[in-house]
Amino acid sequence: MAFGSGGARVAESAKARIRRASLLRNEDFRLLLEQTSVGDIAVQLGKSAYAPMLKGHVLESMRRSELEFLLNVSILAEGVAFGHYTGLGDKRLLNLWLENFDVELLKNHFQTHMKTSEWGDHLDPGKMLDLVSDFRLTLVDQEKLSSSDTLKDILMSVRSESLRSAMMEAVPGGERALASWEGDLQRITFALGMILDRYYFDNLYAAVARLGGDEGRMMRMLVGTRVDLMNLYWIYRARRFFDKSPEEALTLIMKARYRLDFGLLTRAAFADPRAMAAALEGTPYARVFDARVENSEDGSGALKSEALKGEALYEVGVERNIYRFLFAVAERVFLSGALGFQNVAAYLVLKELEVRDLVAVVEMVRYGFDKNRIDLILVRTLGKEN
Template identity: 25%
Template sequence: MSNERRFAAINTKIRVLRSKSLDRKDYINLIEKKNVKEQIAYLKENTIYKEELSKIEELDNIQQVEIELERHLINQFEKIIRYFTDGYRKLFRALMLRYEIEDLKLYLRALERKEDLNKIEGLSLLKEKYYSFNLKKLKSSHSIEEFIENLKGTIYYDALNTYKEEEHAKIIFYMEMNLDRLYFNSLKSESKNLKKEDRIIFEKILGINEDLLNIEWIYRGIKFYNLLPEELINFTLPHGYEFNYKKLKKMCYSTEEELKEIVLETEYDFLFDTEKDVDLYMERRIQRYLYYRFLNAFKKAKLDITLSIAYIHLLEYEIRDIISMLEAKKYGLTLQETKNYLVRKVEGSDE
């Protein structure tokens, strides 16, 4: 199928969906509300999220709002997937693995705390039909070991089984890191089934994302956790755009200052070339950098995979901003402080 036929209808659909996103006025209105209840009421009455949020009765329940907003994002995935077949549909299903993995992490943490998995059912994000495992069987698990056994036959079994004998203090950390690595490897694998021009576009996006996550991981591992270089290397993501294995290894064996010097020689210099608090704003800077890359890509998109990928990510960042605004109001942050924690720049913000 030609890209003109494949993307003509879906691109039109996505531009309509994107036109309903929050604008600057919505951001300002949300920030200026007196309390969280007013913010949630505004979202229910004035935004595209009204359908998902209509079921929320407690107008100060930020956790439930976040869950419903994430479910809205998954609904958008469903709308997009309907337009695709073959390798393209498989790629978007692989993108949805992230939410399956987030649920697995949720269950693992609950088991570590000796909680009943059935009691956290309302926190799951996906519809049952999208799970690649038997959800009922998985929720019957009473230990991490039993949980892993109940994943036998899925792509997650080997990723988790490797670490089941690790010491208690590290087991969840190792498992979560390996699940993230599995997710990115799955995206790389599925991208091979795209047409060449779309594969190049997607793999560049994937590579830049992995570069930024690797920088953050290595920097925090060196500065805050004193991790060994071998441990840092073990959990780096392998398909970066700027950094191959040799460069990643050099970064992992660096001191904090040496790592900064390496990054300052790349297009990611903005992470350290700043007078602002590097540690406080690093994650936000990464998200903001990606947000504006996706925004620019959305504006320039042609009949290729760009628009679909950009839309999903832009919506994801919008949801993060909404939760940031709710939490900022909950903790009494000022207008200016709130703006500084947002992915999207709002006029008059600090950076």
């Protein structure tokens, strides 16, 4: 290892550790939960590490969508800031990691054009790029994307030829369909989103698979766990909500695999979706799909109240378990103490999960949900106040 790259490793690892110390504590979350409006939450966050992102906004009257947008952009801003500390190789990894935002931008572009969703809760590209001026889109040509009118224009803004061709293939109707906004738009949006996600994670995993030493092992663990969980979750959702057959569900998954081979994935796909935990027995992921235990009020596994038996809550539980799993993996990376890009990646995971929790808190306060149930939703475990 060259001295220069060694220095960059120390710097990026140190920064990641320092930033980790600035993440919100349980007390901060409890304080946020005591607030009565989105504006109050924004004011509280304005006193935390989110202050730079919230600076210049009228916090007292901030709307939910605006706050959620700024919180999401703060992840990107922090990621981009690491670029000043990383060496050349890690910079490439960082760019690859942040391509997630390119993917989100593209998805939002489709959703807006296809009228399947509006800006608001999502990322507004113009505003986002204004706020994080150092960020450069790598997956798409920003100029072409912003001047695009048709679906073909949007797809032509995608730089990777293979990705573009895969996306074009997902639009039935050829040139005519690409030149207009017709057809089953919901289905096309979904298909394009899936292709983008697959491309992003396959590429990222391929990049970390080449890394050696502790850094490679931990990056594979960090990205690979996510890939495995997403593959399982996609199978689960395809089977449970979209009435897909097991074989069809298997065509949706990524080619990247970490601990799950195709045999295990097939076993999960052919199992009853509510019994995936049993199908995955013997793997670390079995517990993720056992949301019943996690959701029990006293931790014993027994569901006492009728409300908790609701299907929706089970779904929330599975999703939360996935994020808790990722949280634990990111924490484990920090505990190892090794230097390298894995610290940056782990920090960005923790940040993303914190923002996810904050969005949950904002929505709880905004819509007046029962705050006693917050532990059923949050990735972090607040537990009881001492």
